[in-house]
Amino acid sequence: MNLLIAAIAMIAVSGLPGALMNRRRSSGQFLAAMISTAGSICGLLAVGQWLAVGGQSDLRIAWSLVPGADFHVGLDGLSAAFLLPIFVIPALGSIYGLGYWRQSEHADNGRKLRLFYGLCAAGMAVLVVARNSVVFLFGWEVMALSAFVLVATEDDQPSVAEAGWVYLVATHAATLTLFGLFAALAALLGAFDLPADGGKLSPAAANAAFLLALVGFGFKAGIMPLHVWLPGAHANAPSHVSALMSGVLIKMGVYGLLRVFSFLPDPPLWWGGLLLALGVVSGVIGLAFAAAQRDFKRLLAYSSIENIGIISIATGLALLGRTTHRADWVVLGVGGAVWHVWNHALFKSLLFFCAGSVLHATETRDINQLGGLAKRTPLTAFCFLLGAVAVCGLPPLNGFVSEFLIYVGLFGTLGIPDGAGPSLPGAALAAPGLAFIGALAVACYATAFAGIFLGAPRSSRVEHAHEANWAMLVPMLLLVGCCVFVGLAPGVIAPALDPAIAAWTSAAPDGAALAAELKPLTEQVPLGWLSALGLALVALAAFGGAALAARLRPRFTSSSVTWGCGYLAPSARMQYTSTSFSEILTGLFRWALRPQIRRPRIDELFPHSASFETAVPDSVLESVVRPALRSLGQRILWFRVFQQGNVRVYLFYLFAALLLLLIWPY
Amino acid sequence: METAIHVLAVLGLPLLLRGVINKTKAAFAGRVGPPLLQPFYDVIRLVQKDSVISQTTGWVFRAGPVVSLATALLASLLLPFGRETAPVSFSGDVLLFVYLLALGRFFLAIASLDTGSAFEGMGVTRELTFSALAEPALFFGFLVMASLSRSLNLSEMLGESFGAQWQTGGASLVLVLVSWFIVLLAENSRIPFDDPNTHLELTMIHEVIVLDHSGPALAMILYGAAVKLLLFCAMIVQLLSPIDSGYVLVDAAVFVVETLVLAAIIGVIESTMARLRMPDVPRLLVTACVLSAFGIILLPR
Numbered sequence: 001m002n003l004l005i006a007a008i009a010m011i012a013v014s015g016l017p018g019a020l021m022n023r024r025r026s027s028g029q030f031l032a033a034m035i036s037t038a039g040s041i042c043g044l045l046a047v048g049q050w051l052a053v054g055g056q057s058d059l060r061i062a063w064s065l066v067p068g069a070d071f072h073v074g075l076d077g078l079s080a081a082f083l084l085p086i087f088v089i090p091a092l093g094s095i096y097g098l099g100y101w102r103q104s105e106h107a108d109n110g111r112k113l114r115l116f117y118g119l120c121a122a123g124m125a126v127l128v129v130a131r132n133s134v135v136f137l138f139g140w141e142v143m144a145l146s147a148f149v150l151v152a153t154e155d156d157q158p159s160v161a162e163a164g165w166v167y168l169v170a171t172h173a174a175t176l177t178l179f180g181l182f183a184a185l186a187a188l189l190g191a192f193d194l195p196a197d198g199g200k201l202s203p204a205a206a207n208a209a210f211l212l213a214l215v216g217f218g219f220k221a222g223i224m225p226l227h228v229w230l231p232g233a234h235a236n237a238p239s240h241v242s243a244l245m246s247g248v249l250i251k252m253g254v255y256g257l258l259r260v261f262s263f264l265p266d267p268p269l270w271w272g273g274l275l276l277a278l279g280v281v282s283g284v285i286g287l288a289f290a291a292a293q294r295d296f297k298r299l300l301a302y303s304s305i306e307n308i309g310i311i312s313i314a315t316g317l318a319l320l321g322r323t324t325h326r327a328d329w330v331v332l333g334v335g336g337a338v339w340h341v342w343n344h345a346l347f348k349s350l351l352f353f354c355a356g357s358v359l360h361a362t363e364t365r366d367i368n369q370l371g372g373l374a375k376r377t378p379l380t381a382f383c384f385l386l387g388a389v390a391v392c393g394l395p396p397l398n399g400f401v402s403e404f405l406i407y408v409g410l411f412g413t414l415g416i417p418d419g420a421g422p423s424l425p426g427a428a429l430a431a432p433g434l435a436f437i438g439a440l441a442v443a444c445y446a447t448a449f450a451g452i453f454l455g456a457p458r459s460s461r462v463e464h465a466h467e468a469n470w471a472m473l474v475p476m477l478l479l480v481g482c483c484v485f486v487g488l489a490p491g492v493i494a495p496a497l498d499p500a501i502a503a504w505t506s507a508a509p510d511g512a513a514l515a516a517e518l519k520p521l522t523e524q525v526p527l528g529w530l531s532a533l534g535l536a537l538v539a540l541a542a543f544g545g546a547a548l549a550a551r552l553r554p555r556f557t558s559s560s561v562t563w564g565c566g567y568l569a570p571s572a573r574m575q576y577t578s579t580s581f582s583e584i585l586t587g588l589f590r591w592a593l594r595p596q597i598r599r600p601r602i603d604e605l606f607p608h609s610a611s612f613e614t615a616v617p618d619s620v621l622e623s624v625v626r627p628a629l630r631s632l633g634q635r636i637l638w639f640r641v642f643q644q645g646n647v648r649v650y651l652f653y654l655f656a657a658l659l660l661l662l663i664w665p666y
Numbered sequence: 667m668e669t670a671i672h673v674l675a676v677l678g679l680p681l682l683l684r685g686v687i688n689k690t691k692a693a694f695a696g697r698v699g700p701p702l703l704q705p706f707y708d709v710i711r712l713v714q715k716d717s718v719i720s721q722t723t724g725w726v727f728r729a730g731p732v733v734s735l736a737t738a739l740l741a742s743l744l745l746p747f748g749r750e751t752a753p754v755s756f757s758g759d760v761l762l763f764v765y766l767l768a769l770g771r772f773f774l775a776i777a778s779l780d781t782g783s784a785f786e787g788m789g790v791t792r793e794l795t796f797s798a799l800a801e802p803a804l805f806f807g808f809l810v811m812a813s814l815s816r817s818l819n820l821s822e823m824l825g826e827s828f829g830a831q832w833q834t835g836g837a838s839l840v841l842v843l844v845s846w847f848i849v850l851l852a853e854n855s856r857i858p859f860d861d862p863n864t865h866l867e868l869t870m871i872h873e874v875i876v877l878d879h880s881g882p883a884l885a886m887i888l889y890g891a892a893v894k895l896l897l898f899c900a901m902i903v904q905l906l907s908p909i910d911s912g913y914v915l916v917d918a919a920v921f922v923v924e925t926l927v928l929a930a931i932i933g934v935i936e937s938t939m940a941r942l943r944m945p946d947v948p949r950l951l952v953t954a955c956v957l958s959a960f961g962i963i964l965l966p967r
Contacts, residue, residue, distance in 0.1 A: 371782070372722070372782070374724050374726065375724060378724075385726070385776075389769070389772065392768070392772065393765065394765055394768055394769040394772060395762060395765050395766060395769060400765055403761075404758060404761055404762075407758070407761050408757075408758050408761075408818060411809070411812050411818050414809065414812055414813040415813070415816065416812060416813075416816055416817060416818060417816065417817075425813065425962070425965070428809055428813075428962075429809075429959075429962070431805055431808075431809060432801075432802040432805035432806050432809065432959075433802070435764070435801045435802055435804070435805040436798065436801055436802045438765070438768065438801070439768065439794075439797055439798035439799075439800075439801035440798050442768055442771060442772050442775075442794060442797075442798070443791075443794035443795055443797075443798050445772075446772050446775040446776050446779070446790070446794060447775075447779070447790070447791065447794070449776055450775070450776050450779030450780070450790075454724075454726060454776060454779050454780040454782065455722060455779060455780065455781070455782030456722050456782040525757075525758065526756040526757055526758060529754075529756040529758075529759070529762075530762070533740065533754065533762060536740060537736060537737065537740055537766070540739065540740060541729075541732055541733050541736040544732040544733075544735060544736050544886070545728075545729065548728060548731065548732055548882055548883060548886065549728070551713075551717075551881070551882040552717055552719070552728060552881075552882070552883070556716040556717060556881070557716060557717045557718070557719050557881075558716070558717075558719075559718070559719050559721050560718050560719075560720060560721065561721060561722075562720040562721075562722050562723075562781040562782055562783045562878055563720070563781075563783065563877055563878050564783060564785070565785065570782075570783070572782070574784050575782045575783070575784055575787065576779075576784050576787025576788065576791070580787065580788075580791070581787065581790075581791050582791075583791070584791055584792065584795045584948075585795055585798075588795070588948060
């Protein structure tokens, strides 16, 4: 426990020494990466030691600032599971930043960025180990506000400032909901404890708590339609910040959901059903948006929404398991959700790192200006390809393993295996939804990879591109290694999930009976077969590759231009672009995406030059949220009377509020 | 013994199916047609040929055929042929089966896009979109089968004790059968989704994807596609076939005859139908999804 707190403290202050150093020198940056990495290693050691041998898992310091709320932190299976990505990704991100965001090139904002990068990671670690809601909210706000500074790193650009504002509004809405949730829980239960004793909650109060948690944490996780802040923030932040946000920060929403759901009593069927439905909608619509993007970082951001959808399907499955008292669904649901959190942290951070090196090399985020980059940046292309295979949930990489668990659980709702307990065939309908999500992901990522890295260069930016430097490549290759290892040896990883499943189940007021029935994950899914067949696939492909390579030696091949139906001078401009790749899909999902297409009207015999434009902005943000907020803003103009912009007036407000609170009890 | 027969079937049958389809089409057109074994000759000839490779391409272009063939072969080990258990069989193998085929599709798509050709871009876009629409139909069907057999194991879902399932869930199985047949035609680029014979790139889906591959790489793609055809045919045959003689060799022979008959039926459909207009393809696929979704509703409780 002490090691863990030391680790969190190290990560929190990692950017501080650098912030006090010369802005032109890079030594502060190295120092930050070193402290952050050292802190992360300490943290991983602490968590690993706790998982392996147990030990002290609780620390309580009497703290009288808020009545009833001590400074109370602790470790349980769920906290440990979410601490792992918090210790892996930020450390890799800070190493990546050495090459990607050099202090010498970003003298204005580099120090600020690193200060808040460490704070953000430390805030997440604090909220995950918090054992009462005041500490939790403290960590939550540190994380959320540091993330705002990180998103707005380059706030001199209008698009960045805009994304920052949208993020700030969304995160405040989320925090407000969470204040309401935890205040209500504290009022009803009389304590701020975090896995609270939910047995005393009435069904109505439990329903209200469920909905408040779903909205508050759903904002942060990016469940549709609460995802509005996510694409802009992920696209406009520096890439290692995007990796941190997409890989870890939005998972804090998932952690909150799992933590709060764990202690709510007697979940009715509709909780699980609602999460399944929201998950399928987030997945399918998220991918439809992703496929329609020209900006590859926005594409990755929408794909994060899809993955949150998959995680929310798994969470729904776990809740259904508690409702119907099926321990195997709980194991597969919580196990699938947490494992997918890990996997998504690995491959989405990898993809954002790759996106960063493409951006670094070409200075554009527009796929329609890229192409053929694999020849200039072969290692980045290789890493992106493996990340894309993993994010599509294809074997033999890690994404397939977590989706496999979720599928097995969903099929299980049909009553498989026989005689294990009640069935719930309606829930199984999420399985074809998940299959659709998987197939759309293949379509989206195959064309995105091809648009960026394959074919001929679509603009001169590619010609001057250069491979990423080693500070960027090492974290990427490490993540590739993790993805491959988890995919080929899932049986090694699975036991680390069992404590999380046990912690989630036994936190419930009636959880003891269910917790006694839990079986280890390795007994429920044939992970050995997955690794055997994964290795067989690798071997078969290697053999085939060698055979083909032997037949494709230069002696047997000649090269020519790409076949163009007899046209021998194809130019790069004739290639399909990312817009054309997504045209069919955008058409099929027109009702949700509302693409803006501006076609030229041609009504004369010899038309002048014309232009054609398409864009797919976020339809929820542009046609629902913005108009609603604008009209709300119009209606509460009178409130401006109180906004005097004068410090003395605000001090008076504070004084008046304090006075009021003092008088209140009498 | 069973495994040996299975492997022999995977090696021999796929190309024979193509031969049967072509022969049927020729018969309908009043031609003699190529010999039944022509696809074998084609593959052998292609393996011996040299290759022409586009200057735009890199290693991805070469990896595509390999991965698509490897995944198809590995997937074929998971599917039972006849009333026997498949060589590799475990709970949840159905998911690996579908996702292996998806991995092959992914790599074939990027290999094709490596050429930078707009034609191939068109083909890939269509193939990936249509496959995405076919995927739920496939899974609704698997849900029905899983629910009837109480198992997640392809060998139990499609292999053993089939008569009982037709008695309990006949109506659902008919719907799944129709839906899966549509998926078979779509996933294997047959008429009415795609015309494997046309040489007008704008109308093709699968054939245009492999336009730039030649020699041994094209042979791998052809063989991989034929294995995929066999797999989908085998799924339909497994769904339909009532015969369980108890003798391994008899069952194997019955399975071979049944798949060949199914190939002939595909040939008949290709000879008597026209290709759908491109915008109508998604509608037919959504119909397939709806049909198999109804299959779930009709399941006995």
